Amino acid sequence: MKIHLEGLLQEKDANRSFDVSLKLPDLTWQEEPISFIKPLSVSGLIVNRGDVLDLNADVKGNVSLQCGSCLESYEQPLDFSFDTRLMKSSVESISDESDWDEDSGDVFLFEGNNVDLTQIVKEFILLELPMLRRCKEDCKGLCSDCGTNLNHRTCKCFHTEDDDSDHVDERLKVLKDFFTTESEEV
Numbered sequence: 001m002k003i004h005l006e007g008l009l010q011e012k013d014a015n016r017s018f019d020v021s022l023k024l025p026d027l028t029w030q031e032e033p034i035s036f037i038k039p040l041s042v043s044g045l046i047v048n049r050g051d052v053l054d055l056n057a058d059v060k061g062n063v064s065l066q067c068g069s070c071l072e073s074y075e076q077p078l079d080f081s082f083d084t085r086l087m088k089s090s091v092e093s094i095s096d097e098s099d100w101d102e103d104s105g106d107v108f109l110f111e112g113n114n115v116d117l118t119q120i121v122k123e124f125i126l127l128e129l130p131m132l133r134r135c136k137e138d139c140k141g142l143c144s145d146c147g148t149n150l151n152h153r154t155c156k157c158f159h160t161e162d163d164d165s166d167h168v169d170e171r172l173k174v175l176k177d178f179f180t181t182e183s184e185e186v
């Protein structure tokens with residue numbers, strides 16, 4: 001999604017507001033799938049500050065993430081703002097003494113008269129993602145033995161001989177005691 005900058009680049013202090021629907025491509029980050037089911041709403045303002053353009057934007061929408069515990073995908077709402085700076089990649093007036101560091105992530109470069117919002121928004125979304133991605137706070141995860149998603153059903157991995165399902169409650173109690181005992185020993 002490109003924003004046209006014609007008319008803005010020539011005039012210091014000129015500004016341009018935008019309000020777009022941005023469809024981001026699905027991606028893999030830290031080996032987990034991240035997908036965008038619906039386009040995100042991105043609105044903001046670009047202001048010409050001379051050597052650089054200031055960009056501030058609000059991002060709203062949903063992102064589909066993978067729960068790190070049960071591995072199922074879940075939707076996480078996004079609603080955040082960011083500020084950054086844009087610089088034309090061919091600006092030659094930027095000397096070596098310049099404070100601008102193109103590699104610092106401080107500044108996004110653009111070419112010609114367009115700036116591509118896709119890459120910029122993507123980078124800020126990655127910064128916004130929770131470190132610990134969980135479908136819900138009390139996600140029970142997967143059974144480490146049989147892989148059953150314990151949010152949906154229980155499995156019988158901790159139960160030995162007795163398969164009589166009438167005794168579930170009693171067996172859960174045994175399980176609870178087992179964990180209590182174990183944690184006290186540690």
Ligand SMILES: [Zn+2]
Nearest residue numbers: 067070135139
């Ligand atoms: Zn989960």
Ligand SMILES: [Zn+2]
Nearest residue numbers: 143146155157
């Ligand atoms: Zn199991």
